[in-house]
Amino acid sequence: MKGDKVVGIFPITGGRDAIVRYATEDDLKDIFAIIQDRRFERSLREGEKMRILTNAEKATWLPEIQNPGKIVLVVETNNIVCGLIDIGKHSNCGDDTALVYSIAVLTSHRNKKLGRALLVCGIQEATDQLKVHSVELWATLQNIHAVNLYRSLGFQQKGEILPNATKWNRQPADRINMVKQFSS
Ligand SMILES: CC(C)(COP(=O)(O)OP(=O)(O)OC[C@H]1O[C@@H](n2cnc3c(N)ncnc32)[C@H](O)[C@@H]1OP(=O)(O)O)[C@@H](O)C(=O)NCCC(=O)NCCS
DSSP states (O other): OOTTTTTEEEEOTTOOEEEEEEOOOOGGGEEEEEEHHHHHHHHHHHOOOOOOOOOOOHHTTTHHHOTTTTTEEEEEEEEEEEEEEEEEEEETEEEEEEEEEEEEEOGGTTTSSSHHHHHHHHHHHHHHHSSOSSSEEETTTTTTTHHHHHHHTTTTSSOOOOOEEEEEEEEEEEEEEEEOOOOO
16 A cells, blocks of 8 residues: 655755655545645636536545555645645556656645655656656646746656647647656
């Protein structure tokens, strides 16, 4: 069982240590709050109606965190679960690559290096547990904060940028595919 296994402890900006660990059933309420916070932010940014997380969507998360083929980590500081990362294989990526399905930190807890802690641990667990040699993700190019984080950890652009594929600050925005390779 992955249980609540701790995979990393990091000093964070202006606070106590951040603990990154595998998510458990007890984290589901906090995970839903992080997803809803993210949806609220997106509705403001993209100008679309905010979608409330449905019971059917919520029901997918317990199998998700119990799936041995998935890495679902949370980051906790001062006993508050304030971010998550969800990584797994995907048929579009090939068997040697893991995809970051989502990474998010509560808006109230950004810029304290929690996102970095999640991604460092996510990459480490994907290589150890899923035995992959690269990790891939998609981002909005105008999401400078996220793209800077990915670049600083060694992710590089893969293929062409998709112009006008999404929105950022209610304006057309571009999607970028990024990959971090490891030697085999
Ligand atoms: C992307 C996200 C997870 C980063 O989490 P975070 O905890 O705020 O990020 P960190 O504090 O760990 O910052 C890590 C890096 O981001 C970059 N960064 C941070 N603040 C930044 C800013 N204001 N402007 C530009 N880059 C910034 C830097 O490269 C920073 O590196 P550093 O640690 O050397 O300073 C967070 O902003 C988030 O949840 N965003 C909404 C969800 C999202 O966009 N997910 C990505 C979808 S692809």
